[in-house]
Amino acid sequence: MTSIDPEGPRPDGQRKTARKRRRGAVRLRTLLIWLAVVPTVAMGAQGFFTADRLLRQSANLRADVADGERIGTPLYELMTALQAERSTAAARWAGRPVSHTDLSSGRADTDRAVAAFQQAAGARDTREDDRIDQHVRDAQKQLAQLDTYRERTDVRSGGADRTTAYYSGVIEQLIGVFGEFSNLDDAALSQQSRPVLALIEAAEVLAREDTLLAAAGPTGKLSAAKFGEFTDAVGAQRFLYVSSIVPYLSEKGQQSVAQIQSSDAWKTKARIEDAALSDHQDVPGGVVLPRATHDWPDMYAQLVPQLTTLNADQLRTVIGNAEATAEDLDGDLAWMVGISAAALLLVVAVAVFTTRTVLRRLALLHERTVTVAEETLPEIVDRLQRGQGIDADALPTESHERDEVGRISDAFARSVAVSVDGHRQLADERRGFGMFAAGIASRTGNLVSRQLGLTEELQDTFGHDEALLAELMKSDQLTVGMRRQIENLLILAGGEIPDPHVEPMRVADLLREAAAEVEEFRRIERIALDEVSVEPRVISEISHLLAELLDNATRFSPPASKVAIRAELVTDGLSVEIEDRGPRVAAERYEEMNGRLHAAPPYSVLAENAHRLGLFVVGHLADQLQARVTLRRSTFGGTSAIVIIPAEHLVRGEPASTPGAAAPRTPAPDRREARKPELTLHPRPATPAPTATVAGLPRRQPSQAPAAVRTPPGDDAAPPPLPERRPQTHIAQQLRERRTSEPVSPDTATPEEVADAWADYEQGTETVEIELRRDKS
Numbered sequence: 001m002t003s004i005d006p007e008g009p010r011p012d013g014q015r016k017t018a019r020k021r022r023r024g025a026v027r028l029r030t031l032l033i034w035l036a037v038v039p040t041v042a043m044g045a046q047g048f049f050t051a052d053r054l055l056r057q058s059a060n061l062r063a064d065v066a067d068g069e070r071i072g073t074p075l076y077e078l079m080t081a082l083q084a085e086r087s088t089a090a091a092r093w094a095g096r097p098v099s100h101t102d103l104s105s106g107r108a109d110t111d112r113a114v115a116a117f118q119q120a121a122g123a124r125d126t127r128e129d130d131r132i133d134q135h136v137r138d139a140q141k142q143l144a145q146l147d148t149y150r151e152r153t154d155v156r157s158g159g160a161d162r163t164t165a166y167y168s169g170v171i172e173q174l175i176g177v178f179g180e181f182s183n184l185d186d187a188a189l190s191q192q193s194r195p196v197l198a199l200i201e202a203a204e205v206l207a208r209e210d211t212l213l214a215a216a217g218p219t220g221k222l223s224a225a226k227f228g229e230f231t232d233a234v235g236a237q238r239f240l241y242v243s244s245i246v247p248y249l250s251e252k253g254q255q256s257v258a259q260i261q262s263s264d265a266w267k268t269k270a271r272i273e274d275a276a277l278s279d280h281q282d283v284p285g286g287v288v289l290p291r292a293t294h295d296w297p298d299m300y301a302q303l304v305p306q307l308t309t310l311n312a313d314q315l316r317t318v319i320g321n322a323e324a325t326a327e328d329l330d331g332d333l334a335w336m337v338g339i340s341a342a343a344l345l346l347v348v349a350v351a352v353f354t355t356r357t358v359l360r361r362l363a364l365l366h367e368r369t370v371t372v373a374e375e376t377l378p379e380i381v382d383r384l385q386r387g388q389g390i391d392a393d394a395l396p397t398e399s400h401e402r403d404e405v406g407r408i409s410d411a412f413a414r415s416v417a418v419s420v421d422g423h424r425q426l427a428d429e430r431r432g433f434g435m436f437a438a439g440i441a442s443r444t445g446n447l448v449s450r451q452l453g454l455t456e457e458l459q460d461t462f463g464h465d466e467a468l469l470a471e472l473m474k475s476d477q478l479t480v481g482m483r484r485q486i487e488n489l490l491i492l493a494g495g496e497i498p499d500p501h502v503e504p505m506r507v508a509d510l511l512r513e514a515a516a517e518v519e520e521f522r523r524i525e526r527i528a529l530d531e532v533s534v535e536p537r538v539i540s541e542i543s544h545l546l547a548e549l550l551d552n553a554t555r556f557s558p559p560a561s562k563v564a565i566r567a568e569l570v571t572d573g574l575s576v577e578i579e580d581r582g583p584r585v586a587a588e589r590y591e592e593m594n595g596r597l598h599a600a601p602p603y604s605v606l607a608e609n610a611h612r613l614g615l616f617v618v619g620h621l622a623d624q625l626q627a628r629v630t631l632r633r634s635t636f637g638g639t640s641a642i643v644i645i646p647a648e649h650l651v652r653g654e655p656a657s658t659p660g661a662a663a664p665r666t667p668a669p670d671r672r673e674a675r676k677p678e679l680t681l682h683p684r685p686a687t688p689a690p691t692a693t694v695a696g697l698p699r700r701q702p703s704q705a706p707a708a709v710r711t712p713p714g715d716d717a718a719p720p721p722l723p724e725r726r727p728q729t730h731i732a733q734q735l736r737e738r739r740t741s742e743p744v745s746p747d748t749a750t751p752e753e754v755a756d757a758w759a760d761y762e763q764g765t766e767t768v769e770i771e772l773r774r775d776k777s
Contacts, residue, residue, distance in 0.1 A: 032354075032355040050340075051333055054333045061326040065322045068319040071120040077117075079200075085107060089163055093156065093215065107150065139173040139174055164211060171204055195314070196315055198244040202241060210300050220291075220293060221286055222287055272295060376395070377416055377419070395413075397413060398410040455475055499538075501540070505534050507532050527566040529568035533650070534574075542645060549641045549643070556639075561580070564579045573646045573647040577640060578643075579640045590631050594630055596616065597631070
């Protein structure tokens with residue numbers, strides 16, 4: 001065991017995890033340096049990003065100002081020119097008389113506005129990715145089709161709606177450019193630009209009203225769809241002024257709007273709109289507008305210049321505010337850089353001073369605690385784990401100092417005391433529980449041994465009843481399994497299996513004894529390739545280990561399949577291989593199980609895998625025997641368990657035993673009274689009658705003939721007869737008489753005779769079972 005782990009040495013995986021955790025730990029000096037560096041870097045980064053944001057904001061505002069001054073005025077003039085040409089085209093399509101001079105003059109104004117717009121748009125922009133330029137390029141693509149739609153208007157080809165829709169599309173694209181102007185990189189400026197965009201949109205809605213009234217023609221008749229568009233335009237134009245323009249304009253802008261709305265032209269506009277909405281006449285195919293709409297062209301000619309002036313003033317105001325904001329940003333940036341630099345230097349100075357002070361205060365604490373942590377405490381824990389006492393003076397004591405370092409030192413002393421008390425209590429509890437579990441296992445084992453003895457007596461008494469004998473054999477086998485589970489508890493509790501053997505045991509007998517512990521022992525094929533014996537002190541442990549592996553092999557393989565166990569000498573000792581034909585197991589699962597077998601896991605792992613006690617028992621026994629147990633896939637697809645028993649547990653030569661030897665061999669103690677009750681039906685003999693070997697197995701005399709079979713006369717088709725027992729021949733001689741304390745006669749049976757006797761016994765039992773099944777069928 002180590003000095004800090006009460007469960008013993010840690011597995012390789014846990015040691016690697018601990019090393020990684022130690023490598024991942026950060027020194028306090030490093031933490032304090034980080035404490036100084038991180039705020040400094042964070043503050044510097046914050047200042048850098050803030051300065052960069054202010055610089056980009058100022059640059060964007062200046063770029064927006066440049067775009068507004070470069071393209072704002074030509075853009076608005078082009079929009080008003082297209083609106084006028086759209087109304088003229090609608091009047092021409094409606095059949096109103098439009099002079100060639102007015103048509104040419106309007107188109108010439110539009111061409112000049114287009115040329116000015118193209119020149120302003122062609123100027124180089126300093127920004128690589130400009131959203132305004134994208135809208136401008138889209139508008140230029142649409143303006144390229146202007147001559148085509150003019151020709152269609154002149155020849156009346158393509159339809160009036162399509163022509164007006166083209167003009168409206170170009171104007172909407174131009175308004176989109178104004179919309180991008182309103183998305184300035186400043187919240188206050190964006191708020192100021194919103195009513196300017198609404199003014200431009202209101203001017204477009206009013207221009208659409210003019211276009212719709214011009215499309216009414218000399219008759220003043222509009223289709224129901226166009227009259228609906230007119231109604232929507234009137235409502236939208238009034239809504240924009242009430243909800244989106246006037247409330248958000250500056251006081252000067254509100255005064256300008258109030259002045260326009262109080263003019264005669266605005267009042268005439270409102271009167272004409274009201275008349276068109278209320279005094280129109282519904283006729284088949286549309287509506288007829290009232291005569292009041294005839295005053296619309298004169299009113300519109302007076303109102304448009306006023307609205308144009310208002311919109312231009314508001315646009316110039318926003319551009320001027322943007323330029324002033326950019327200058328303010330430059331000033332704020334200079335102040336921020338200076339203040340941030342001074343604050344950064346102050347933070348660096350404070351951080352360095354604090355770090356040095358804390359490190360000096362903690363140096364003494366480190367020196368005082370490192371000795372306790374690395375020397376004193378591990379030694380104390382190690383002594384507790386070995387069950388030894390500790391010296392109270394070895395524990396650190398509280399100094400009761402009032403400063404921070406003293407309080408930390410006192411807290412460390414209290415934590416050491418609590419840790420030592422916990423280790424002491426844990427060691428006491430483990431020892432007590434181990435003794436308690438070992439006591440329970442021992443008492444229960446005694447009861448099971450008595451049960452096995454009672455079963456054996458019943459077998460001897462009622463051996464003439466084959467059916468009852470078969471059931472008693474099953475009971476005997478189940479009781480043997482109970483005994484093995486009790487021994488598992490004793491092993492896991494830290495106890496040792498008592499071994500009654502006093503003489504070496506042949507490997508063949510050892511394999512037979514291990515197989516007898518398994519409920520389905522008839523499926524096990526035993527092969528001992530070398531004549532070698534096992535030391536008496538390890539016979540029970542090896543037998544138990546092999547029995548656990550055999551039990552696992554029979555339970556997890558098909559019922560009709562065989563399980564083979566082979567033993568042979570190898571360089572490192574004795575190799576015992578157990579092979580079954582069970583289901584396939586993944587390679588990762590084999591690796592996990594072999595890891596538990598090669599190193600006995602701590603009890604915390606055992607508690608989490610209580611359903612796999614056999615694997616842990618094998619691991620503990622292998623650890624005690626210094627044996628190696630390896631699981632791998634067999635050639636038949638099942639599992640092959642290979643056990644390498646060290647050569648130190650083997651006896652290469654078995655003592656010769658010849659009749660008439662001078663020193664009689666002392667029989668092994670009865671396993672019912674020691675560790676394992678005999679699994680056979682007969683106890684060890686006491687007279688020269690059929691005797692038992694050292695392992696307690698029955699041995700037939702060489703001259704003894706097999707039991708006679710009674711053949712019924714007559715019918716040849718009758719079922720085969722059952723073997724007939726001869727009175728007092730199926731049990732040992734000493735059971736026929738009252739047991740006495742007579743000395744046991746020497747056992748002169750050879751190992752071959754013992755093996756033959758057990759094989760004959762198994763063959764006879766199987767023959768009886770087969771004949772009983774035939775009788776029932």
